[in-house]
Amino acid sequence: MSKITEQVEGIVSPIVESLGFELVDVEYVKEGPDYYLRIAIDKPDGIDIADCALASEKISEVMDKNDPITDAYFLDVSSPGAERPLKKEKDYEQAINENIYVKLYEPLEGDKEWIGILKAYDEQNITIEAKIKTRTKTFDIPRTKIAKIRRAVVL
Known part of the structure; x- marks a missing residue:
């Protein structure tokens, strides 16, 4: 997590929690010429557009007063979606025991991307069960090798 996203998380977390929501993720990225501050929120029965609008309004008010970001950016408050990041x-x-998608910094058994079932995790590793052609294989992936991990919708 970058210094900016850590600072933003510290600023917006109390706001999101006071609204009864969970702060899922904070992301600050440049896409083309524009910067985006993306904040994902959730609640047990799901987030709707009114929840996002309310959270966006409250976050904007506080960020206008205490913003660690010096560049102009677009604020995007949304649901994490079905493929929620872990x-x-x-x-x-x-x-x-759910399907997950894992993208690695370097290949494991020849692949950098895996879809499988999360069987276990600890501070050092995750254990997934993945299909490789016609076989199912269980293996450990060091968490330090994971670039991105999220739930996966598999049809």
């Missing part, structure tokens, strides 16, 4: 330990716990 950021916190609780996200991993909730994803046990």
